[in-house]
Amino acid sequence: MKKMYYLLFLIVPLASFSQDEEAWVYFTDKPNAQFYLDNPLEMLTQRALDRRTAQGIALNINDAPIEQAYIDQVAAYEGITVKAKSKWLNCVHVRGNVNSITTLSELSFVDTIVFADDALNTSGKIRTPKPINPVNKTLDVSENFNYGNSQNQIEMLNGHLLHQANYTGAGKIIAVLDSGFTNVNSTTPFQRLFDNNLILGGYNYVSQNEDVYSLHNHGTMTLSCMGGFVDGQLVGTAPDAQYYLFVTEDVADENPVEESYWVEAAEEADRLGADIISTSLGYYVYDNPNYSHVYTNMTGNEAFASKGANIAFSKGMIVVASAGNSGGNPEPFNHIGVPAEATNVLAVGAVKFDETFATFSSVGPGYENRIKPEVMAKGQAATVANTSGAIQTASGTSFSCPIMAGMVASFWSAVPSLTNQQVVDFIKQSADRFNNPNDQFGYGIPDFQSALQSALLSVDEVEIENYQVFPNPTTSTITMVSPANFVGNSIKMYNSLGQLVLTNSIENPVQTISLDGLNSGVYLYTISTSNKVYQGKIIKN
Numbered sequence: 003m004k005k006m007y008y009l010l011f012l013i014v015p016l017a018s019f020s021q022d023e024e025a026w027v028y029f030t031d032k033p034n035a036q037f038y039l040d041n042p043l044e045m046l047t048q049r050a051l052d053r054r055t056a057q058g059i060a061l062n063i064n065d066a067p068i069e070q071a072y073i074d075q076v077a078a079y080e081g082i083t084v085k086a087k088s089k090w091l092n093c094v095h096v097r098g099n100v101n102s103i104t105t106l107s108e109l110s111f112v113d114t115i116v117f118a119d120d121a122l123n124t125s126g127k128i129r130t131p132k133p134i135n136p137v138n139k140t141l142d143v144s145e146n147f148n149y150g151n152s153q154n155q156i157e158m159l160n161g162h163l164l165h166q167a168n169y170t171g172a173g174k175i176i177a178v179l180d181s182g183f184t185n186v187n188s189t190t191p192f193q194r195l196f197d198n199n200l201i202l203g204g205y206n207y208v209s210q211n212e213d214v215y216s217l218h219n220h221g222t223m224t225l226s227c228m229g230g231f232v233d234g235q236l237v238g239t240a241p242d243a244q245y246y247l248f249v250t251e252d253v254a255d256e257n258p259v260e261e262s263y264w265v266e267a268a269e270e271a272d273r274l275g276a277d278i279i280s281t282s283l284g285y286y287v288y289d290n291p292n293y294s295h296v297y298t299n300m301t302g303n304e305a306f307a308s309k310g311a312n313i314a315f316s317k318g319m320i321v322v323a324s325a326g327n328s329g330g331n332p333e334p335f336n337h338i339g340v341p342a343e344a345t346n347v348l349a350v351g352a353v354k355f356d357e358t359f360a361t362f363s364s365v366g367p368g369y370e371n372r373i374k375p376e377v378m379a380k381g382q383a384a385t386v387a388n389t390s391g392a393i394q395t396a397s398g399t400s401f402s403c404p405i406m407a408g409m410v411a412s413f414w415s416a417v418p419s420l421t422n423q424q425v426v427d428f429i430k431q432s433a434d435r436f437n438n439p440n441d442q443f444g445y446g447i448p449d450f451q452s453a454l455q456s457a458l459l460s461v462d463e464v465e466i467e468n469y470q471v472f473p474n475p476t477t478s479t480i481t482m483v484s485p486a487n488f489v490g491n492s493i494k495m496y497n498s499l500g501q502l503v504l505t506n507s508i509e510n511p512v513q514t515i516s517l518d519g520l521n522s523g524v525y526l527y528t529i530s531t532s533n534k535v536y537q538g539k540i541i542k543n
Contacts, residue, residue: 024118024258024293025103026306027076028093030111035066049175049275050317057318057421064090064313072111079106086207086262090269090313091306095262118258119292150235151393154355155227155380160451161239161409164416167514168477169454171228171240171411173418175202177271178225178404179264179281181251182206182217189391191230195245200229204247205270207263214247219389220400221247224282226387227401228408235393236385239408243415246276256289258306261340265310272317277414277422279314280407282324282400284364286339297334300369302345315346320414320422322407324399325351325375326364338364338374348410348426349374351444352381352402359442363399366441375444376426377433379406406448413450416481417457419470428453458483458512469529475541481514487531495540496526517542 038045039061046054046065054061068089076094077084081102086095096103100122106112117123147165149156156162164170183204186192195201204214214221228238229245248267252260264283271279285307287294295305303312311321323342328335342349342364352360360382366374381402383395414425430436432453435446458481469484482493488508493515495504503525506515522542529536 021099022097023100023103023122025096025098026091026093026116026118026262027096027103027106027112028091028114028116029069029072030113032063032066032069032092034069035063038066039063046273047275050273053275053277053318056419059316059318064092068092068094069111072109075109076106076112082106085259086266088262088265088269088310090265090310095259097259118288119290121292147237147241148234149237150232150385151395152236152238152385155384155405156237156239156409158353158357158380158447159239159405159409160449161412163451164409164412164454165237167416168473168479169412169416171243171408171415173473174240174278174411174415175244175246175274175276176228176240176278176280176407176411177246177248177267177274177276178221178228179248179250179267179271179279179283180218180221180224181253181283182219182249183214183221183225183247184216184219184389185391186222186225186247187215189387189389191226191232191236191387191391191393194231194241195229198242200242200244202244202246202274204249205267206249207266208249208252214249217249218251218253220251220282221249222389223386223396224280224400224404227384227404228280228411230387232387232393236387239405240411243408243411246271246274251283256285256287258285258288258293261285261305261307261310264307264341268310268314268319268321272314272319277319278407278411279311279319279321280404281321281341282398282403284324284326284339284342286326286328286335286337295340297337297369300337300340300343302343302368302370302372305340305343307341308344308347311341311344312346315422318422320410320425321347322403322410323347323349324403325349327352327362327398327400328364329360329362336365338366338368343368343374345372348376348406348429349444350381350399350403350406351375351378351442352397352399353378353443353447354382355380357447360397362397363402363442366444373439373444376430377406377445378402378443378447379409381405409448409450413453413457415473416454418472420457424457428457431456469536471527471538471540474539475543476517477543478518479514479516480540481512482508483512484508484529486511488529491529491531493527493529495520496528498524 082098228240230238250263325338352363368374379402382397384401430445432449433445525540
């Protein structure tokens with residue numbers, strides 16, 4: 003479902019298709035996997051490893067790179083072009099004629115070949131596919147932004163209350179998978195991101211180069227919903243998060259290789275240590291109808307990109323995806339597409355300014371009556387920035403998705419000790435239809451302030467080695483979550499000279515403490531109870 007922000011769908015003439023076919027070639031093993039498992043920094047960044055450690059996620063063989071010698075031998079076959087690769091699924095995406103692709107089964111390290119045209123998978127030319135079962139285990143911030151026309155889409159989620167508490171996504175990384183980010187590097191709404199070094203990099207998987215600032219306008223608009231900033235006109239939902247920009251959508255064609263590009267980019271997001279993937283792309287019907295998905299096969303872990311999205315979640319990331327704009331289509335084409343239909347993806351539908359349903363928004367349920375979409379955000383007449391830097395409105399779940407993804411980042415930055423599953427659970431539970439979900443709204447519109455309060459109060463004495471103090475670094479306040487035996491005591495803060503500069507009594511298990519009277523610097527704090535003294539450092543920017 004290309005260009006999800008359009009409300010009208012283009013009718014693609016069914017012209018003659020090339021004899022070339024699309025297929026995934028799966029390998030039997032990774033002969034060098036143990037080296038990488040013994041030397042994890044050879045395959046993942048320290049930030050990625052830290053994310054795994056924080057959530058208790060063990061490394062496994064699908065973290066190891068795909069064997070390059072296998073790729074080279076496949077690419078050497080006449081009539082075969084390797085288009086993409088996946089270490090998680092240990093396969094390559096190839097294009098070529100049926101006979102050439104089938105001949106690859108003669109290679110000893112080729113386990114399975116799966117054609118995008120399912121009819122070819124029953125022709126007897128290839129082996130039956132095996133199921134894939136991956137093994138699991140700062141900046142100074144304005145307290146009151148001048149949101150302008152973007153106020154409605156943030157206040158609908160109570161996101162402005164998190165912003166007022168300085169929870170704006172700082173410390174979280176969002177990978178944006180889209181079609182292109184034209185002029186993001188040269189227009190005013192994104193200048194703040196560059197001024198504060200919040201754009202960390204990117205890659206174009208379609209063209210196999212680093213050109214991400216041309217090609218298409220869709221990613222520009224989706225990024226603006228999270229990271230855009232024009233005072234009095236537009237404030238994104240995560241203005242202080244960091245971003246990687248990945249192009250995975252080929253705007254010239256609708257082809258299954260785009261799912262492979264998507265998975266390849268998700269793997270890179272994992273390697274780099276991203277926390278959240280925001281993707282306003284979806285796949286259901288392809289230019290070649292033989293490749294199109296069938297609703298009865300959307301079981302949550304069958305489509306290639308859906309498998310990749312589920313593995314991304316197993317690595318500790320949260321995948322936020324547009325539900326799609328097919329709500330007005332006949333059954334079953336009105337349902338949510340790939341990868342939003344994946345079991346562990348937070349699929350986002352669209353509502354209007356008054357929180358009523360936007361009729362273009364794709365509906366559930368997911369096949370086998372799974373709740374989809376999970377949540378809703380403003381997607382009709384959302385406020386965005388275009389490629390010239392002008393602020394305008396646009397409609398589609400393409401925009402409700404990043405609005406939600408940015409709020410996920412801001413929420414997670416407030417309670418960084420939560421696992422990805424806990425974050426998703428608190429968000430769902432805060433939604434206005436959580437007790438009565440339906441096929442249009444799913445669990446409904448989240449209340450992020452309510453989610454934050456629930457998350458803070460849920461942390462108990464056993465889970466916290468008796469306390470947490472966050473955010474750290476901070477700008478003006480800290481929140482302390484502590485067990486009952488802390489109440490009645492005090493937290494004392496000392497400057498670098500050892501001078502006592504602040505004493506604050508602990509009156510509640512969850513308490514916010516103002517640091518407005520302190521200069522920027524590093525402070526030592528102590529908390530004394532009847533049987534123990536707790537110490538730590540706070541950095542105030």
